[in-house]
Amino acid sequence: MTSHFHRPATLDGAVRLLQERAPSLAIAGGQSVLPDLHRTGPAATHLIAIDQIGALHGIEADDTHLHLGGAETHHLIGHSDLVRATLPALAELALMIGDPQIRHRGTIAGALVAKPQDTDYVAALLALDGHIRTTRRSLNIADLTNVPAKACLLPDELIISISVRRPEAALYQKHAHPAAGYAALGLFCARSPDQTHCLALIAQGRSPCRVDLPAGQPLAEAGPDLVTHAGLTPFEAALLAHFIGHADTAL
């Protein structure tokens, strides 16, 4: 019945606690897990706060990629000068998540673990060949989205950082659920330096999908495949067509 709180100082310490204490729950920003925890009531568990572990923080860019610490908040990603300079669409995406209070606490890794199929970041990661470095291995975003993250990630495995390719230009568009605010539909469009395009789509409750287009091909040609892969309703297909039309103009 009694819970225990831990605040490990290091990543090793966190992993050791996750291995030795069961059941345990890692908490970064807590924006997904804490409402669930409080709604379902007290449970005997070890609560392991990882939000202040230095190894999970940091935003860096090299010539080709942007690297984000797993415990970086949506707020910091959205307002990071580096992100805004190198991948502004990702900054905008981060600022479309939840609300200001949630963005001040919620983290990119937390979002990926809580909603591995349809958090906004999945669209960006899928379009930008996202890599996820964990305490055990390096994963492609597809590894995470193909199976639920809770099944994919081992009990003692933490996401350390996320890396994405730097496109020449990109745009994220979202149709927010009118109550919850999450992305009922989200489309990330990216143009690479070689003028090819990637379009990645998330649709609530369904598997995300991506379509690549060779240089010179209109974005609209990605539409039918995305509709089929994601199993969109006619209404969602109309929204998608609207997104693609806007991306065509904006990119």
Add this chain to the structure above:
Amino acid sequence: MSSDTASPALSDSTETAEPTVSFDVNGRAVAVTARADEALVVTLRERLGLTGTHVGCDTGQCGACTVHLNGRSVKACTLLTHQVDGAHITTIEGVASGETLHPVQQAFQDTHALQCGFCTPGMVMQTLDLLDQTPHPSEAEIRDALKGNYCRCTGYQNIVRAIQLAASGSQPRPPASKIDSAIGASPPRREDRRFLMGRGRYTADITLPGQAHAVFVRSTEAHAILERVDTRQAAAQTGVIAVLTGDDIDADEIAGLTCSWQILSRDGSPMKAVRRALLARDRVRFVGEAVAVIIADTRQAAQAASKLVEIVYCKQAVLTDPCSAVGGPVLHAEAPDNRCYSWAFGDEATIDTIIAGAAHVTEVFLVNNRVIPNALEPRAANASYDPGSDKHLLYTTSQNPHMARKTIAETLGLDSETNLHVISPDVGGGFGSKIFIYPEECVCLWAAKRLGVPVKWVATRTESFLTDAHGRDHHTKARLALDDAGHFLALKVENIANLGAYLSSFATFVPSFLYATMLAGPYLTKAVYCGVDAVFTNTAPVDAYRGAGRPEATYLIETIIDEAARQTGMDPVELRRRNLIPAEDFPYMTPVGLQYDVGDYGRHLDAALLKADYDGFERRRTDARKRDRLRGFGVSCYVEACGIAPSYLAGALGTNVGLWEAATLRFSRDGHLQVLTGSHSHGQGHETSFAQLAAETLGLDIHHISIIHGDTERSPMGVGTFGSRSLVVGGSAVVRAAEKVIEKGRHIAAHLLHGPVADIDFAGGIFTQAETGKTLSIQAIIQAAYGAQNLPEGLSPGLEETVLYDPVNFTFPSGTHVCEVEIDPATGALELIQFVAIDDFGRQVHPAIVEGQVHGGVAQGLGQALLEAALYDPETGALTSASFQSYAFPKATQLINIDTGATETLCPHTPTGAKGAGEAGAIAAPPAIMNAIADALGTRLEMPATQERIWAACQTAPRAPS
């Protein structure tokens, strides 16, 4: 990535179950023990007594618990206390400088940006964060920043204004030496300070010594026979005091709750007045119905034990669709066809003859969608019993504590209602849902006596969704007969009203008398027939929600008029104009039993159309079409019956309860006036507007007046707040009592001035002898009254008067709301272009409060029209929209500013000429926006007109004619 180094404050050795956490709150270092899984909001409220931080949901969404963590806004419900070790926390209590409001707080007060005050602390904290990061935000940035702060009262409009004012850096209004509190002025609300500073006192904030906590075990089945309720394991848990079930209630011979309005069916038989057990026995009839209650030392222990109550159900067929009720699975043996009543009003044969001979008949089927009120403060109770005095005490979230006292005392079988003391402290919004008597509050009182401990219960948001009375849910077929000139000859309405699984307190009254008597609307319709089948289903009980009956009637009338206009090719405005009751026809007797006393409906129609530039609309529509957008313009005229109610009428309509309101005016010997009222304020600002009435009538400074409400021992008589009745019934009682004070004062003045009473005039706080011009101030009279050394013979000392004011008629506010929308047919996206509300509320005592009521009412009306839908799974009877995650109501980003205005005809029978303003927005807005959408699309949609529904209509609908 940065290197893996530990900050010195961190170490791997931190681990204990309830260790101490040290942090800084509002500049004060604190060290508290906290459970490992304890949310910061719990620590702040329960361990540190900082109750200004509120809890409005259980999904981390509503923002009422917003605080600052190291200077940034966060929700204290999604943060573990142990995570803030070493951090700086700021709560609403730390915002003001001493007793001086922070400029943001001051801006909220100056713009009337708060009503019930429950969301206010979170709003202020979020605003401070916004202005820190974005000192000069645009309106869009402000609305976006408020996405995580829900308000149900204000429609956000004045909150946006407050933030703009604060951002402008203009100096706050200097404190005036004398505040203009005249009727028609808008003095600063006197309740605002405590709400803005986190000093409000809501039921959940109240802790009684030794209190235990109640958690209810609720049915997960919509319809089932209870085969077994096994409480043994739960009862054996540490900290559990008792687990009580329906059997225990039965053993104490408590029969359950009944409905206070008796309705007779058309065949003369009484309605099926089924009782609602406080805890289910034998059978459950909706998901969420309380089956057992755990009383434990802590809420956590009660919550944990609640999972161990074993309930064995024998599932029964589920009925959620009211239109399939007759012949469906039977809920109550007393009502074998699931009908509570089958009621009718009007002469059906005559109406049928008129319809058969009419030049044109328009028919509509429509659904007035079920909505969930969602006051931001969940219901709560803290109950105790004193065996020494045989007295029960209940703190509760009631809009009408006196009615609660009467009904609960009867339900529990107390010797007298005076054995129960009910206190409704600050209440965070109601909108009708806190009028009614629910089982939980009764159970807490009963358990407190039985167990000898105070029992506290605070609903979770999930419980609010499942068990607060829902609103609307009418399914209606109607026909409007017109002559060839477009005059309304007759309206025939056949309505199925879903009452839910049990009868809530006023449930039977809403779809019958509150609905049918409004079906003439503001029009000259000659004949009206209304038949209503009120049915039971396996859903939460339905009762009055902001407007109650009148929104359903108005939606029907205004929809069928637009439909008739479309069918006959008439302009919808012209069709209305042709049928509006002319101003010279008042008083006007409707065919549905009401006598409208005064109004000028054409005036507010004209004013609204002018303000909205109706003449320029077709040009705007053409412009929009060039951009591939569909524009629509919708009009809604309404009249409503407020000031509920003349007791003789209420009696004729099925209740034995008088619906007067009481006021006591009591002067202290030092000249201060206490006004004790039976009306309750939960956002409406009575502490200000009632004081204005007393100040104006008696010529007093408003500073010398205090309003006391919400306490059945302090205000011994009362009814409560509903039906836009507070100011027009409760306020009228204040004025009448003040007049009695003046009358007694005149006798004293005449005696002191040695002349006849008839020679004494009173104005502006001064008694004047007409002949001599000699004066005595009211303060001198008070001195004389209490000094009692020189009073007229036979006159009792003191200055205290009580009046029970019973109105002679309803009041009839009216108005015209218009809405203009633009739709993108490619996506179904709807843009609200403008919303204009012109209302005739009679004299406005405090126009800013009135405007705030319109903003909030329109916001709730827009919510019903565009977003809100309580959805039950027809197979399982589960409420699928039972959280803020799934049930959408308007957020700051989903609303625009409402353009308000007023016309004025004075109510002839209220002392101030006021008519009531609380419900108008929720009544008028849904048809205005739905008509605008229909105008844009050329076809009518059902509410809520979601983006997907609009898009679907765009794929098939005929476009509006060019």
